[in-house]
Amino acid sequence: MSRLKVFVPRDATACALGADAVAESIIEGARGRGLEIDLVRNGSRGAFWLEPMVEVETEIGRIAFGPVAPADLPGMFEAGFPGPADHALALGAVDSIDWLASQQRLTFLRAGWIDPVSLDDYRSMGGFKGLDRALKMSAQEIVDEVKESGLRGRGGAAFPTGIKWQTVLDTPSEQKYIVCNADEGDSGTFADRLLMEADPYQLVEGMTIAGLAVGADEGYIYLRSEYPHARAVLTEAISRAEQAGWLGDNIRGSGRKFSMELRIGAGAYICGEETSLLDSLEGKRGLIRFKPPLPAIEGLLGKPTVVNNVLSLGAVSTILEKGADYYRDFGTGRSRGTLTVQLAGNIRHGGLVEVPFGATLRELVEGYGGGTASGKPIRAIQVGGPLGAYLPVSQLDVTLNYGALAEAGGMLGHGGIVVFDDTVDMAQQARFAMEFCAVESCGKCTPCRVGSVRGVEVIDRIVANEDREFNLRVLDDLCDTMDKGSLCAMGGLTPMPVRSALKHFPGDFGV
Amino acid sequence: MSSAAVSLKEIVDAAVAEHIGSIGALMPVLHSIQDKLGFIPAEAVPMMGQALNLSRAEIQGVIGFYHDFRTEPGGEHLVQLCRAEACQAMGSRELELHVKQRLGIDFGGTTADGLFSLEPVYCLGNCACAPSVRINDGIHARVTSGQFDQLIDGLEADE
Numbered sequence: 001m002s003r004l005k006v007f008v009p010r011d012a013t014a015c016a017l018g019a020d021a022v023a024e025s026i027i028e029g030a031r032g033r034g035l036e037i038d039l040v041r042n043g044s045r046g047a048f049w050l051e052p053m054v055e056v057e058t059e060i061g062r063i064a065f066g067p068v069a070p071a072d073l074p075g076m077f078e079a080g081f082p083g084p085a086d087h088a089l090a091l092g093a094v095d096s097i098d099w100l101a102s103q104q105r106l107t108f109l110r111a112g113w114i115d116p117v118s119l120d121d122y123r124s125m126g127g128f129k130g131l132d133r134a135l136k137m138s139a140q141e142i143v144d145e146v147k148e149s150g151l152r153g154r155g156g157a158a159f160p161t162g163i164k165w166q167t168v169l170d171t172p173s174e175q176k177y178i179v180c181n182a183d184e185g186d187s188g189t190f191a192d193r194l195l196m197e198a199d200p201y202q203l204v205e206g207m208t209i210a211g212l213a214v215g216a217d218e219g220y221i222y223l224r225s226e227y228p229h230a231r232a233v234l235t236e237a238i239s240r241a242e243q244a245g246w247l248g249d250n251i252r253g254s255g256r257k258f259s260m261e262l263r264i265g266a267g268a269y270i271c272g273e274e275t276s277l278l279d280s281l282e283g284k285r286g287l288i289r290f291k292p293p294l295p296a297i298e299g300l301l302g303k304p305t306v307v308n309n310v311l312s313l314g315a316v317s318t319i320l321e322k323g324a325d326y327y328r329d330f331g332t333g334r335s336r337g338t339l340t341v342q343l344a345g346n347i348r349h350g351g352l353v354e355v356p357f358g359a360t361l362r363e364l365v366e367g368y369g370g371g372t373a374s375g376k377p378i379r380a381i382q383v384g385g386p387l388g389a390y391l392p393v394s395q396l397d398v399t400l401n402y403g404a405l406a407e408a409g410g411m412l413g414h415g416g417i418v419v420f421d422d423t424v425d426m427a428q429q430a431r432f433a434m435e436f437c438a439v440e441s442c443g444k445c446t447p448c449r450v451g452s453v454r455g456v457e458v459i460d461r462i463v464a465n466e467d468r469e470f471n472l473r474v475l476d477d478l479c480d481t482m483d484k485g486s487l488c489a490m491g492g493l494t495p496m497p498v499r500s501a502l503k504h505f506p507g508d509f510g511v
Numbered sequence: 512m513s514s515a516a517v518s519l520k521e522i523v524d525a526a527v528a529e530h531i532g533s534i535g536a537l538m539p540v541l542h543s544i545q546d547k548l549g550f551i552p553a554e555a556v557p558m559m560g561q562a563l564n565l566s567r568a569e570i571q572g573v574i575g576f577y578h579d580f581r582t583e584p585g586g587e588h589l590v591q592l593c594r595a596e597a598c599q600a601m602g603s604r605e606l607e608l609h610v611k612q613r614l615g616i617d618f619g620g621t622t623a624d625g626l627f628s629l630e631p632v633y634c635l636g637n638c639a640c641a642p643s644v645r646i647n648d649g650i651h652a653r654v655t656s657g658q659f660d661q662l663i664d665g666l667e668a669d670e
Contacts (some may be wrong), residue, residue, distance in 0.1 A: 013518075013637050016652035048639035053570030099615060116608075187595030190636040225579055226635050228648040261533070264542060266577030270635055284569075285576040301534065345600030350639025373601065382596055386633075418638065420600045432599070436633065 003084050007055040007062075009112070011044035011197050012229040013190070018069060019052040025070040025116055026054065029077050037082060043198020045112030046352030053436045055094060055112075056469055062113075064091040077287055099349060099368060104330065106338045107314050110352050111198035117236045120417045122201040128246065130320030134209045137253045142213035143169055143358035146316060148324035150336030154191075155181055155272075155309030156385065156413040156489075158402050161316070164306060167296035168214040171304040179281065179300060179307045180205050182223040182230070183265050183272040186385025188344040188416030192310035194352055196223075199314075200237035202244065204260065206313030209320055210306050211258040217452040219260040220300070222277050225267055234262050242467035271438035273488050274307040276442055287442045288488045309414070311340060335401035343369045345382075345418035362396040363420055376421035380429070380505065384413025387493035389500035390429065396412040409500060411493075426505035431459045433497040441490060448491025455498065462509050472511065475502075520546050525564040537563055537573055541580055550581040578630070585628035588666055590614070591645040594631045597638035598665040601653070606642050609656040613663060621638050626667065 008014075008023040023039060030037045044051060053066035063084055065076060072089055079085035091097055094112075102232035106110070114121035122128065134142050145164025168176060180203065184192040196203060207219045223231055238260055241247045249257045261280060265271050271280045275289035278300050299305020315337060319327045328336045341364050343350045348370035355364075365371070365381060372378055380390045383400075389410030391398070398408045403413045418427075434455030441448045455478055461471045477497035486492040502509055526543035530536040541557060544551055556570050563570075574580045592610055593603060611617055614627055621628045637643040640652035646662060654662075 012635070012650055013640055013652060016637050016643065016650040017640060051640070070537040101623070104599065124609075153654055184636060187593075187634045188597045188638045189634075190638055226645075227631060263535075263538065265539065266542070266579035268577050280538065281535050283573070285572050311655035344597040345638065347639065386596055416597075416638070418597045418600055424600065428604075429596070429599070432596070436595075440633070 003038050003364060005038050005040055005057040006082050007040045007042040008052060009044040010041035010116070010229065010233070011051070012193060012227065013048045014044050014051040014053070015229065017051050017067065021070045022052045022054065022068050022073070022347055024416055025073045026082075029073050030082070035082070039283075040115050042495065043111050043116045044116060044194060045094075045100055045198075046108060046194050047097070047349075048351040049349040050091065050097075052147060053091075058084060060084075060449050062092060064094050064097065065089045066295075070343045072497050082288065103354050105332070106318050106327070106354050107195065107202075107311055107340060107503070108198070109318075110202070111194060111470060114199065116198055116200055116233050117240060119201065119246070122199070126321055127201055127317075128205055129319040131205045131246075131251075131482070132213050133206055134320050135251065135256060137212075139169055139215060141211050142209060142320070145324045146319060147211070149315075149319040149327040150324075150331070150334070151312065151315050151319060151327065152314070152334075152336070152402070153309055154311035154340070154414065156186070158412070161308060161312050164296050164308070165210065165213050167294065168216070168304045168306050170299050173304050175218075175301075175303045177300040177303055177305040178210045178214070178216045178219040178309060179274075179305055180207055180219065180221040181272065181274060181277055181307055182221050182227075182310050184227075184230075184279060185224060185272045186387075186414050186416050188418035189342050189385060189414045190344075191352055191415060193227055193230050193338045193341055195310055196227075196347050197233050198395075201241065201246075202314045202317050203234075203310055204237060204241050204274055205317040206315070207260060207455040208247065208258045210253065210308065210313060210314050214304070214306055215308065216256045217259065219258065221260065221262050222265060222281055224265045224271075225260060228419055230265065231262070238262060240316055241435065261462040268442075269436075270442045270490055273490065275488070277307065278305065285442070287444050288490075290487065307461070316470040332436050333357075333402060333403060335403070338370055339400055339412075339415060340415055341400065341415045343417055343419070346372045346374055346421045348373050349418045359400055360396070361391070361398050361400060361417070364394065364400065364417060369417075369419065372421045374417060374421045374423075376423065378419055379422040379424055380420045380426060382420070382429075382497065384411045384415070385416050385498055386433060387411075387489060388413050388416070390426065390504060391500070392504040409503075411496070426501040426508040427459065427463050427510075430501040430509075431456055431463075431496045433494055433501075434459060437490060437494040445485070445487040445491060447482045447485035448487070448494070451478055451486075451491060452494060454478055455482075455494070459498075459509075462511075468510065519552060519554055520558060523558040523562070527559065531563070536567065537570065543576065545580060548584075553582065559572075569579060587626050588628070588646055590629050591625050591635075592645045593596060593628065593633070593634040593635050593637075593641070593645075595634045595638075597634075598642040601641040603642040606644075606654060606659065611645075613660060626670065627663070653665050
């Protein structure tokens with residue numbers, strides 16, 4: 001009899017909800033009953049509201065149970081677990097879970113199905129096919145393929161990836177670099193983390209393809225220190241890829257070389273900004289650099305450098321595997337491919353949703369999200385991270401693409417959606433936006449460094465009704481100065497949550 | 512091996528030897544020293560400066576820039592409470608008050624018994640199951656005041 005395969009995610013959120021204890025209880029429970037099982041620590045599928053989600057490989061495919069606590073296991077075993085048990089936590093076949101099945105998974109196709117560090121698992125689901133293809137193409141052909149896909153940077157700025165790569169390719173230099181921005185600092189976002197913890201070879205593959213495309217043979221992943229689980233998975237994945245010859249001086253006998261190193265940040269939000277990240281990689285204070293020169297021309301150590309987000313580099317492996325057309329055919333207008341939204345905050349069914357561009361905020365928050373976790377009415381939704389706008393419920397029907405959100409006075413950013421119920425005090429949220437900017441400003445430019453501190457003070461005066469009319473004008477003026485005078489998006493966009501909160505929720509400010 | 516058994520010079524030299532030659536070696540060297548000692552002692556700064564050909568001001572500037580680096584010994588366990596928006600939406604402001612009261616310290620402080628240091632953190636990427644607390648390398652989801660007390664009680668009992 002073949003041993004049953006049981007899956008318990010090693011993902012940070014699953015572990016934060018007790019997945020390690022669940023895994024131990026399953027091993028003990030199986031041993032006690034004389035059942036032979038293989039326990040695999042897979043990645044999460046991103047249905048975090050069902051975590052810890054336990055899966056079993058059966059004749060009818062994977063079946064799931066969740067959310068499972070150690071205390072549930074005796075009852076589950078009684079009911080027939082790890083077989084198809086008739087139990088309250090049984091979710092049936094994974095393919096039949098509508099929350100997952102209705103998504104369009106491209107970047108997160110493998111998430112949850114595979115053991116993240118197993119090269120065999122990765123290859124069994126199309127892994128490294130994109131790299132195999134890229135190894136047979138010229139640098140320009142690879143860049144053209146990415147251009148044609150319409151891929152835009154997924155970190156937040158949405159700059160066309162192919163054009164960035166073309167610049168690096170066209171800039172002559174003996175040394176070029178690929179840098180992966182894995183400093184996912186926006187509250188409400190975890191897509192990069194999920195990808196790195198569930199399918200790290202996709203990032204290894206994407207970075208290697210980027211290296212081939214622009215003529216770089218060294219890559220760095222700059223990972224935030226707040227992600228210890230991702231660090232463990234990436235460390236193991238890079239080491240295994242090296243041993244198997246997917247990284248190194250002679251990639252799978254092709255004569256091409258690419259090596260990769262994982263670097264850990266040290267708790268500075270600003271290092272998610274690409275020039276600050278480069279300074280940090282160089283071992284310096286993470287200060288913003290003036291642009292131009294663009295990093296594509298003078299990046300790491302002054303050399304031409306591709307700096308891309310985790311999801312952008314991940315998407316590249318799909319684009320090279322399946323072709324530019326396949327990727328471009330998802331989406332609308334200038335927003336091509338899929339959108340990875342992260343449902344967070346006060347949300348009943350939180351997690352990662354990957355759908356083609358074109359869904360509305362309502363479909364995500366009320367449909368997938370199922371409304372608030374508290375059961376109270378939604379009052380505000382912050383889209384696009386801590387520098388994104390707070391939207392009122394009346395804007396729930398906005399379409400989630402780059403253009404429509406900009407028209408609504410917001411931005412898509414990295415796709416984080418944080419829901420607040422009606423207990424939120426929006427003046428305090430606006431104050432926090434300024435406070436966060438004051439804590440995390442790199443200090444290089446005055447509008448950001450000083451403006452944020454003054455912003456906190458002015459909002460306090462407005463709320464306390466000290467000369468309110470005057471201070472509202474001061475706040476408006478201050479926001480203008482930060483918006484137009486800051487060197488980077490940190491100071492430049494902090495006014496967005498502040499102004500949107502004031503515009504849509506003036507009552508909270510006493511206005 | 513306890514840190515007392517190994518001199519600071521040996522720790523710094525080992526960290527430098529591991530990373531010298533890499534791009535921006537200072538950051539991984541600082542991490543390596545802090546991983547071993549829990550903080551970066553002032554005496555380590557000139558040692559690193561000499562080995563990496565950097566001025567003390569440059570190194571001090573880097574240490575001061577990043578929230579993670581400590582220049583004083585911290586508690587045995589590092590407690591990080593997420594203060595970012597997704598956690599706020601799930602009551603982290605109230606949790607913060609409780610945590611500070613339970614530990615009897617503010618952010619940046621260490622308990623009198625030397626067991627816990629408390630620091631704010633801005634996002635642990637656990638935003639779908641907020642509020643989040645990190646204790647050392649363990650992350651905890653949907654943390655209530657009661658659960659926080661249990662975690663702390665457990666660590667205190669281990670002493």
